Amino acid sequence: MKQLIIHGDPGIRNGAIVRYGGDDGDGKSEVVCFGINRNGEYHGPDRVQLWCTVGAEDEYEDYEKRNFTPHFLDVDRVDAEDVEVVRAKSDLAI
Numbered sequence: 417m418k419q420l421i422i423h424g425d426p427g428i429r430n431g432a433i434v435r436y437g438g439d440d441g442d443g444k445s446e447v448v449c450f451g452i453n454r455n456g457e458y459h460g461p462d463r464v465q466l467w468c469t470v471g472a473e474d475e476y477e478d479y480e481k482r483n484f485t486p487h488f489l490d491v492d493r494v495d496a497e498d499v500e501v502v503r504a505k506s507d508l509a510i
Contacts, residue, residue, distance in 0.1 A: 417469065417475050418447070419489045420434075420449075420468040420469075421466070421468075421491060421492070422465065422494055423465055423496060424464065424495055424497065426454070426466075426506065428468075432452075432501065432505055433502040434502060435502060436500070450475075453478065
């Protein structure tokens, strides 16, 4: 599980599946966005930032049960243009 900070808004919501430059075999990591916090709408940087808790699908149960320490997650930063959206949101997302 990681914290992914996206500079800009690629149009994703909870349950999204995204690929970004990482340590996967083809150079990109595919992760599921478990939770997204939107920062910078009114104050802050010149464009919005999405702070996403991401991980593999099998880590979702740990996320639901809060079986992790948020402050000790690794952090990746990426621009919205560098994110490839596989699925924009889950079936139940509004």
